[in-house]
Amino acid sequence: MSAVSTESLNKVEQVLVAQPTDNPTHLAEELFAVVDVIDSNGGFRRGLTDPSREAAQRAGIASSVLGGKISDAALAIVSAAAEARWSEERDLADALETTAVTSVALSAEQRGGVDALEQTVNELLTFINTVDASAEAQAALADTRASKEALKKLAVSLGGRVATAEGKLLLERVATAARGTTAARLANEFVEIIVKRQNRWIARVTSATALTAEQIAKLQGSLNKTYGKELKLDITVDPALLGGLRVQVGDEVIDGSLSTKLSELGRAFA
Numbered sequence: 001m002s003a004v005s006t007e008s009l010n011k012v013e014q015v016l017v018a019q020p021t022d023n024p025t026h027l028a029e030e031l032f033a034v035v036d037v038i039d040s041n042g043g044f045r046r047g048l049t050d051p052s053r054e055a056a057q058r059a060g061i062a063s064s065v066l067g068g069k070i071s072d073a074a075l076a077i078v079s080a081a082a083e084a085r086w087s088e089e090r091d092l093a094d095a096l097e098t099t100a101v102t103s104v105a106l107s108a109e110q111r112g113g114v115d116a117l118e119q120t121v122n123e124l125l126t127f128i129n130t131v132d133a134s135a136e137a138q139a140a141l142a143d144t145r146a147s148k149e150a151l152k153k154l155a156v157s158l159g160g161r162v163a164t165a166e167g168k169l170l171l172e173r174v175a176t177a178a179r180g181t182t183a184a185r186l187a188n189e190f191v192e193i194i195v196k197r198q199n200r201w202i203a204r205v206t207s208a209t210a211l212t213a214e215q216i217a218k219l220q221g222s223l224n225k226t227y228g229k230e231l232k233l234d235i236t237v238d239p240a241l242l243g244g245l246r247v248q249v250g251d252e253v254i255d256g257s258l259s260t261k262l263s264e265l266g267r268a269f270a
Contacts, residue, residue: 005091008084009098015080016099017106019073024107025165030074031100032173034066038093039179048082049092055083097179101190104166105197114201114232116164121194123167124187127159127174131184141175141183151175155183200250203231208241208257223247 001009021027038045047053047061059079066075077099086092108116131137137158141151155175156162162171170190174183181189203223205211211219216233223231227249243258 001091001094002087004085005087005095008081008086008091009095011084012077012081012095012099013102015077016103019076021071021073024103024110025169027071027073027077028100028103028107028169030070031077031096031103032177034070034074034078035093035097035100035179036177037066038096045089045093049086049089051085058082093179098193101170101193102197104170105194108164108166108194109197109201111164111166113230114198116166117194117198117201120164120166120170121191121198123159123162123164124170124191124194127155127171128184128187128191130158130160131187138182138184148176201229201231202249203227203233204248205233205235206238206241206246206257207235208237208239208243208245210237211235219245223249 016027019027038048044061044065048058050058053061059082062078062082063075066078070078078096081092081096081099084092084095086095104120105117108120112119131141137154140146140154143151146154152172152175155171156168159167159171162168170187174186174190178186205219216235220231220233223233231249241257241259244256244260245254246257246260247254
């Protein structure tokens with residue numbers, strides 16, 4: 001996506017996070033269904049993305065077509081997407097698909113935090129590895145004569161022992177709506193979206209020296225309090241830091257290393 005479309009996607013996902021819903025997997029199913037409608041109806045797609053229309057007009061088109069057919073939460077997200085600007089027509093549907101996967105990730109978070117996200121990712125990776133290693137599986141998933149139900153069952157079975165509702169939903173989706181790519185490649189795109197969300201639950205700590213158990217416990221408590229959730233620590237030792245810690249949670253970096261402080265001091269003198 002271009003910078004314009006990426007910025008619009010970020011705004012749509014902010015609307016997702018702000019929506020009160022106790023069933024984010026159902027919300028994801030609704031968004032996937034809207035993606036299918038947009039893909040199959042060129043007039044509707046152009047109406048939602050037409051830059052000559054005002055944002056309110058485009059949102060009105062979304063409401064007139066989808067109002068009463070999807071939940072208020074789903075309609076709010078689609079309306080936000082219609083109000084946004086997109087570099088390409090397809091970008092709007094791609095953004096809604098990404099938002100649907102993010103909603104699935106939110107469902108896993110609510111159910112079991114980072115461990116549930118990891119389980120969902122592992123189910124998708126099992127599917128990808130199995131399909132990549134089997135020409136027979138690739139041919140079966142690409143068989144246009146197969147029913148959607150048959151493809152869904154096949155995809156879930158190729159995911160190994162799929163135990164999560166989130167993994168099942170995403171595997172069924174990649175099997176029946178690859179949208180111009182292969183099921184395995186789409187599954188890999190879904191993995192990347194979930195891993196980005198998963199990183200918000202992992203604190204990647206780099207220390208100049210090995211930390212004691214007591215120091216780790218204190219750091220864990222401090223970070224959990226700061227971020228309001230039980231983070232998983234990933235600790236590495238790098239003597240090049242000279243002293244202090246560097247902590248990254250998602251896109252946020254807290255750098256208290258001595259090497260960084262010395263570099264900043266050097267720039268100040270320069």
